[in-house]
Amino acid sequence: MLDTFTIYPIGMIHKDNHQVSIEIFEAFRDGLFGLEHFSHIIVFSWFDRNDTVEKRHTLKVHPRGNKKNPLTGVFATRSPVRPNLIAISTCKILSIEDTIIHVDRIDSFDRTPVIDIKPCLPGDVSMDIKVPQWV
Amino acid sequence: MLDTFTIYPIGMIHKDNHQVSIEIFEAFRDGLFGLEHFSHIIVFSWFDRNDTVEKRHTLKVHPRGNKKNPLTGVFATRSPVRPNLIAISTCKILSIEDTIIHVDRIDSFDRTPVIDIKPCLPGDVSMDIKVPQWV
Numbered sequence: 564m565l566d567t568f569t570i571y572p573i574g575m576i577h578k579d580n581h582q583v584s585i586e587i588f589e590a591f592r593d594g595l596f597g598l599e600h601f602s603h604i605i606v607f608s609w610f611d612r613n614d615t616v617e618k619r620h621t622l623k624v625h626p627r628g629n630k631k632n633p634l635t636g637v638f639a640t641r642s643p644v645r646p647n648l649i650a651i652s653t654c655k656i657l658s659i660e661d662t663i664i665h666v667d668r669i670d671s672f673d674r675t676p677v678i679d680i681k682p683c684l685p686g687d688v689s690m691d692i693k694v695p696q697w698v
Numbered sequence: 699m700l701d702t703f704t705i706y707p708i709g710m711i712h713k714d715n716h717q718v719s720i721e722i723f724e725a726f727r728d729g730l731f732g733l734e735h736f737s738h739i740i741v742f743s744w745f746d747r748n749d750t751v752e753k754r755h756t757l758k759v760h761p762r763g764n765k766k767n768p769l770t771g772v773f774a775t776r777s778p779v780r781p782n783l784i785a786i787s788t789c790k791i792l793s794i795e796d797t798i799i800h801v802d803r804i805d806s807f808d809r810t811p812v813i814d815i816k817p818c819l820p821g822d823v824s825m826d827i828k829v830p831q832w833v
Binding site for chain 2: 566567568569570571572573587591592593594595596597598600601602603604605607609611614619622623633634635636637638639640641645646647648649651653676678679680681682683684685686693694695698
């Protein structure tokens with residue numbers, strides 16, 4: 564086995580009614596420089612509520628928690644229970660105010676730790692993808 | 699500041715001439731169940747060669763290492779130097795043999811640690827994205 568790696572939270576998701584924002588911690592402020600030239604970002608967060616030994620050892624799930632969906636390996640799902648609790652969401656930037664990025668929506672809980680932000684690039688758009696029936 | 703989180707490698711990228719494959723470690727075999735029904739995956743890996751205090755504190759870079767590109771915050775680039783060294787690549791699955799996923803291509807070094815695999819979903823295709831000139 565290989566070494567483990569350490570993730571440092573760089574910010575936090577905030578949800579207040581329908582307003583969704585991403586706070587970037589002061590120490591990481593410079594990392595945002597130039598982000599205003601992009602329209603969309605990929606927000607990487609950590610499913611911190613599932614950070615237990617048991618959940619990190621779960622390798623098969625019923626997708627979307629629905630028993631009607633066939634038992635499936637976590638790497639073939641977006642399950643929030645998986646060995647490394649990385650979540651991704653593609654968000655549209657509404658505005659950036661200082662170290663706060665206001666976005667259209669995000670499928671995460673309030674106060675979820677953010678671990679990375681990457682800009683969406685034209686090459687991310689993949690065509691002709693095939694998915695199983697349960698998707 | 700929040701707690702840190704621990705990443706466990708789940709596999710490794712292998713490049714041999716033009717053949718690219720992703721080895722999933724035996725302990726994570728069950729996580730692949732059902733992946734054959736998807737055409738594309740997002741491979742999450744760790745820029746392990748940059749896992750130094752200095753590189754993890756770098757917050758601005760010239761994109762693609764080209765000084766002609768304006769100094770830009772790492773969260774507005776795909777730079778391999780950033781606080782959390784997460785890389786993503788969208789890959790087409792060519793075949794899956796046991797715990798080896800053969801893919802079309804990946805922009806990573808041989809023997810890069812893999813930290814997660816997620817299937818590509820139709821919703822990942824975002825339209826009308828805006829990017830700066832240097833992209």
